[in-house]
Amino acid sequence: MKSEPTTYSFDDLMRDGRTMWEGVRNYQARNHMRDDMAVGDLVLFYHSSADPMGVAGVARVCSEPYPDPTQFDPESPYHDPTARDDDPRWMLVDVEPVEQLPVMVTLADLKARAAFKDMLVVQRGQRLSVQPVLKKHFRRVLTLGQANLEIR
DNA sequence: GCCAACGTTGGC
DNA sequence: GCCAACGTTGGC
Numbered sequence: 001m002k003s004e005p006t007t008y009s010f011d012d013l014m015r016d017g018r019t020m021w022e023g024v025r026n027y028q029a030r031n032h033m034r035d036d037m038a039v040g041d042l043v044l045f046y047h048s049s050a051d052p053m054g055v056a057g058v059a060r061v062c063s064e065p066y067p068d069p070t071q072f073d074p075e076s077p078y079h080d081p082t083a084r085d086d087d088p089r090w091m092l093v094d095v096e097p098v099e100q101l102p103v104m105v106t107l108a109d110l111k112a113r114a115a116f117k118d119m120l121v122v123q124r125g126q127r128l129s130v131q132p133v134l135k136k137h138f139r140r141v142l143t144l145g146q147a148n149l150e151i152r
Numbered sequence: 153g154c155c156a157a158c159g160t161t162g163g164c
Numbered sequence: 165g166c167c168a169a170c171g172t173t174g175g176c
Contacts, residue, residue: 004174026159026173049174107175125157127173 001059001095002048002121002129010045010056010100018062018096021130022070023078025090029130034065034091036132042151043095044133044141046121054106055141058149063094101145115140 001021003009013019024030043059067088070078083089110116119137120126135151142149 002174028159053175124175125173127158129173 001043002046005047005050005056009047010059010097013045013057013059013095014097014100018094020068020094021092022068024068024092024129025078025080026129029128030091032128032130032132033093037061037065037093039064042098042138044138045095048129052104052106052108054104054109055101055145056104057100058098058142058147059095060098061093062096065091065093068092099147099149101142101147103144103146105141105145109144110141113140 005011008019021033024033039061041061043061044055045057045059047053047056068078068090070076071080071083071088071090072085073079078090080089107122110119110122116122116137119134120128120131139151142151
């Protein structure tokens, strides 16, 4: 999951303990949250448009998908006037922090390694803010980031 | 600040 | 249903 750290960083998530992944307004990204994520799934938290860019930490999905309340809020920058109460358009999940990576794994790191050649986030023009990660890539990021966490 | 990629909108 | 125009994302 990508976030611009000036908007919401991994540090912010650690401070908050939990957050709604609000504001996703892309159908494919929404579908990943709505259809492909389950409570307990681990997430790579990626800082985009930042210095440095890259994976800052590991988070975990901690809710079922539910309607993004900001779509109904006229005050919100994510307000969607076409969304109806009885037919919500945008869904989200909550996430909680698991571990900050002791060593951030930057986009440059990912691009420099053949192991990540087929990882979506390093592909040119890949803008999806919520995207699937192969287990082999996830493991490798944990290793490079010197995470304490291990996954099976 | 630039611009390639690419999703969405709306006229036809 | 096509596709040009337009807006946004996000790396550089």
